[in-house]
Amino acid sequence: xxxxxxxxxxxxxxxxxxxxxxxxxxxxxxxxxxxxxxxxxxxxxxxxxxxxxxxxxxxxxxxxxxxxxxxxxxxxxxxxxxxxxxxxxxxxxxxxxxxxxxxxxxxxxxxxxxxxxxxxxxxxxxxxxxxxxxxxxxxxxxxxxxxxxxxxxxxxxxxxxxxxxxxxxxxxxxxxxxxxxxxxxxxxxxxxxxxxxxxxxxxxxxxxxxxxxxxxxxxxxxxxxxxxxxxxxxxxxxxxxxxxxxx
Amino acid sequence: xxxxxxxxxxxxxxxxxxxxxxxxxxxxxxxxxxxxxxxxxxxxxxxxxxxxxxxxxxxxxxxxxxxxxxxxxxxxxxxxxxxxxxxxxxxxxxxxxxxxxxxxxxxxxxxxxxxxxxxxxxxxxxxxxxxxxxxxxxxxxxxxxxxxxxxxxxxxxxxxxxxxxxxxxxxxxxxxxxxxxxxxxxxxxxxxxxxxxxxxxxxxxxxxxxxxxxxxxxxxxxxxxxxxxxxxxxxxxxxxxxxxxxxxxxxxxxxxxxxxxxxxxxxxxxxxxxxxxxxxxxxxxxxxxxxxxxxxxxxxxxxxxxxxxxxxxxxxxxxxxxxxxxxxxxxxxxxxxxxxxxxxxxxxxxxxxxxxxxxxxxxxxxxxxxxxxxxxxxxxxxxxxxxxxxxx
Numbered sequence: 001x002x003x004x005x006x007x008x009x010x011x012x013x014x015x016x017x018x019x020x021x022x023x024x025x026x027x028x029x030x031x032x033x034x035x036x037x038x039x040x041x042x043x044x045x046x047x048x049x050x051x052x053x054x055x056x057x058x059x060x061x062x063x064x065x066x067x068x069x070x071x072x073x074x075x076x077x078x079x080x081x082x083x084x085x086x087x088x089x090x091x092x093x094x095x096x097x098x099x100x101x102x103x104x105x106x107x108x109x110x111x112x113x114x115x116x117x118x119x120x121x122x123x124x125x126x127x128x129x130x131x132x133x134x135x136x137x138x139x140x141x142x143x144x145x146x147x148x149x150x151x152x153x154x155x156x157x158x159x160x161x162x163x164x165x166x167x168x169x170x171x172x173x174x175x176x177x178x179x180x181x182x183x184x185x186x187x188x189x190x191x192x193x194x195x196x197x198x199x200x201x202x203x204x205x206x207x208x209x210x211x212x213x214x215x216x217x218x219x220x221x222x223x224x225x226x227x228x229x230x231x232x233x234x235x236x237x238x239x240x241x242x243x244x245x246x247x
Numbered sequence: 248x249x250x251x252x253x254x255x256x257x258x259x260x261x262x263x264x265x266x267x268x269x270x271x272x273x274x275x276x277x278x279x280x281x282x283x284x285x286x287x288x289x290x291x292x293x294x295x296x297x298x299x300x301x302x303x304x305x306x307x308x309x310x311x312x313x314x315x316x317x318x319x320x321x322x323x324x325x326x327x328x329x330x331x332x333x334x335x336x337x338x339x340x341x342x343x344x345x346x347x348x349x350x351x352x353x354x355x356x357x358x359x360x361x362x363x364x365x366x367x368x369x370x371x372x373x374x375x376x377x378x379x380x381x382x383x384x385x386x387x388x389x390x391x392x393x394x395x396x397x398x399x400x401x402x403x404x405x406x407x408x409x410x411x412x413x414x415x416x417x418x419x420x421x422x423x424x425x426x427x428x429x430x431x432x433x434x435x436x437x438x439x440x441x442x443x444x445x446x447x448x449x450x451x452x453x454x455x456x457x458x459x460x461x462x463x464x465x466x467x468x469x470x471x472x473x474x475x476x477x478x479x480x481x482x483x484x485x486x487x488x489x490x491x492x493x494x495x496x497x498x499x500x501x502x503x504x505x506x507x508x509x510x511x512x513x514x515x516x517x518x519x520x521x522x523x524x525x526x527x528x529x530x531x532x533x534x535x536x537x538x539x540x541x542x543x544x545x546x547x548x549x550x551x552x553x554x555x556x557x558x559x560x561x562x563x564x565x566x567x568x569x570x571x572x573x574x575x576x577x578x579x580x581x582x583x584x585x586x587x588x589x590x591x592x593x594x595x596x597x598x599x600x601x602x603x604x605x606x607x608x609x610x611x612x613x614x615x616x617x618x619x620x621x622x623x624x625x626x627x628x629x630x631x632x633x634x635x636x637x638x639x
Contacts, residue, residue: 052507080509092504094497101493111510113518117491165509 005030005199006051006169007068011060013046013223020046021057022223030168033195035210035231036203038220039243044203045089047220048171052086053079065168081111085167089174091154095147099138099157102146103129106161128164136160136190152183159190169199176209188212207231256484258567263477270473277469278462287462291537292581294469296574298534299557301476303573304483304566305523305530306554311563312487313519314499316416318551319405319423322430323398323524325546327531329434330397332447332541333381334390338454340367341385371445378440394532395525402524403517410513410520415502427548434543446542450535465537472533476570479526483566486522495519496564556608560615561622568624575623580604 004027013021021043028034038044049055051062053076062071064082071079080086093102107128110121133139136156141149146157155175162170172191176184191213194200204210210217210231217234219226227237234240253260273293276285302324309315344363348355355363366375383389409422437443453464486492497505498512505512535541553576561572582588583604591598600607615622 054503075511076503076506077509077511080507086507088504092501094493094500094504096496096500097493104490105493105497106508113491113515116494117486117489119490161508 004028005032005065007061007063008047008051009061009063011050011057011062013043013050013055013057019223021050024060024220024224026218026225028169028199028201030199031195031197032199033192033213033215034199034201035213035215035217036201036220037205037207037210037217038226041222042220043223044220045173046223048086048173048201048203051079051169051171052076052084077111080165080167083166083168084171085162085165085169086171087158087162087173087175089177091151091158093146093149093154093157093161095145097146098143099133099146099149100129100142102157102161103132103164106164108164108166132160132164135163137186152179155179155183155187156190159187159194163194167198170194170201172200172202174204174206175202176204176206184209184212252485252488255488258565259481259484262480262567262570266473266477266480270470273469274466277466279460279466280463287465290462290465290469292578294465294472294537295534296577297469297472297476298530298537299577300570300573301472301479301530301533302527303554303557303561303569304476304479305526307558307561307563307566307569308483308487309519309523310555310558311565311569312492312499313495313516314502315516315520316420316555317423317520317523318420318548318555319427320523320527321551321554322427322546323402323527324531324534325434325541325543325550326398326401326430327394327528328535328538328541328545329441329447330390330393330528331532332450332535333384333441334387335450335452335454335536336368336447337364337381337384338387339449339452340364342454342457343367369440369442372437372443374437380440391532394528398528399521399525402521406517406520407513410516413513424548424551427546427551431543431546431548434546441543444542444544446540446545447535448540450541451537451539453536468533468537472537475529475533479529480566480570482526486519487566491515556612559622560612562624563622565624565627567627568622571623576608580608583607 006026006028008024008026011021011024012019024043024047026047036044036047046055050057051071053071053074056072063069064071064084069082071082071084074082094105104125107125109115109125115121129142130139133142136159138149138153138157138160141153146154149157159172159175162172175187175191179187188209191200191202195215202210202213216229217231218228219234219237219240221239221243226243227234227240273285273290275281277283277290278285278287302320306317306320309317309320341360341364344360344367348360348363361377362375365377369375369377377384383393405423405426409419414422433439434441435444441447451461451464453459456464487495494505494510495515498510498515502512557572557576558569559572560576561570562568583600586601588600588604590600619625621628
């Protein structure tokens with residue numbers, strides 16, 4: 001795994017004097033599944049904001065892909081088109097629209113207004129919609145307004161929209177929040193399967209969920225990396241026990 | 248499977264049917280071709296109302312579907328009116344001048360003709376020179392192009408500046424109001440070359456059609472307005488019902504999320520803003536020849552606010568809602584303010600509707616916003632249950 005897909009180095013972000021991210025460095029390869037954990041305020045969400053272009057850092061570099069292009073000069077939509085997909089903590093699907101409309105919008109296709117209006121360059125939409133809805137278990141609900149879905153179904157729909165984008169890197173913020181045990185299991189499967197062909201970063205609070213993902217873990221604390229490694233290894237680290245687990 | 252255009256837009260067929268029946272009935276009642284039961288002035292009012300419906304549909308697309316509360320679309324409507332009005336005024340004055348100079352002993356030079364037309368048109372603002380913006384006023388084709396291109400270009404530049412800076416919500420509304428106010432003040436100035444507060448007049452007289460009666464011309468304009476409204480409705484239904492509609496409704500509901508899906512949100516807003524401005528221009532170009540006069544008061548900021556009120560009362564986010572709102576409110580408005588509404592004598596106070604109509608309209612707006620957020624069009628939702636709630 002030489003040549004990482006995403007390379008974050010020496011990134012610092014300050015909000016009104018508060019250092020949300022402090023000299024953070026992190027790399028992720030392709031394919032890889034990575035869990036990022038840390039107490040509240042550790043900078044997990046800010047990290048995602050930086051990678052997806054929502055927040056611009058004061059210092060540091062964020063490099064992407066084989067050609068190591070900088071993501072810092074790109075807009076949110078350009079970053080998304082480059083192949084980075086994001087799932088928010090709160091499920092954010094378009095509730096006034098059907099499951100199908102949500103997925104069709106996310107499908108990887110030309111994104112300009114005229115491309116969309118005349119549906120230029122679209123290939124086999126219906127088949128791809130079917131494939132994704134099967135994957136997330138919402139085929140029966142395709143024509144339902146997504147606002148009527150259960151919380152767990154909305155989370156899956158959002159993951160399905162991510163898959164439809166066909167990104168190389170998925171950033172997933174607390175996917176298991178508010179889910180029943182059965183729903184969690186399904187979500188774990190989805191993420192593990194997605195990570196076979198692409199890079200997936202999961203931000204999570206829930207240790208049990210992280211354990212089930214069975215992957216490399218990065219522990220954030222006060223905006224920088226405190227420890228990195230297998231979960232068992234990390235949980236034995238004295239620093240980690242002090243700041244995070246030893247409450 | 249994806250359904251056909253008509254299946255996704257049941258309202259299109261119903262609307263076109265209703266519009267056709269309405270047009271036929273009006274034609275039958277008209278003075279020109281029918282029984283003569285309807286006065287020409289009322290025919291003009293109906294024709295104008297159709298134009299207002301068209302601009303309201305455009306407003307609904309930009310506000311109800313894309314979430315941009317533009318308080319400037321009536322300015323685009325006015326610009327369309329001015330663009331066609333310049334040709335109407337020029338060509339008609341030219342005709343009059345040529346007729347009067349024909350009896351002169353020497354044939355007039357082109358300079359004399361131009362100067363005489365200039366004096367006729369700009370005499371009211373103490374000038375006889377043709378301002379630069381009248382350069383193309385002798386060409387109907389170019390002025391008709393201006394009906395679409397000037398509002399389109401203005402919307403493109405304004406929208407590009409505003410959307411690029413990510414101005415949204417109420418701040419954007421204020422900006423569009425500022426644009427409208429600036430435009431209306433600009434049009435008010437005599438130096439602008441559009442006859443200041445006199446505006447353009449005599450627009451009901453169509454050059455080359457002097458022998459045709461107003462009753463007939465009015466009927467033609469009524470048909471043209473109905474056709475434009477029908478085409479506009481189909482165009483916008485097509486725009487908002489497909490995937491583009493899906494994206495712009497998503498922008499209305501959660502703009503940031505759409506960006507993370509990889510869509511360039513600003514480009515979409517600019518597209519919708521510009522297309523609707525162009526349609527507003529067309530609506531204005533059909534309206535003012537029926538009104539006969541246009542002056543800068545027409546594009547005052549309050550006009551654009553009325554437009555938003557119509558759409559809110561009719562029901563945002565459904566095209567027929569905008570039509571219901573525009574038709575109902577503008578017809579009621581002309582009824583109440585035209586003096587035909589009977590005053591109410593309360594003994595101690597006489598309610599004169601010419602004064603109280605605005606109060607009634609304001610209260611209706613507040614009531615609709617509070618109690619029927621979906622507007623009058625929302626009532627249809629109770630009658631027609633949409634199986635998937637998708638297309639509206």
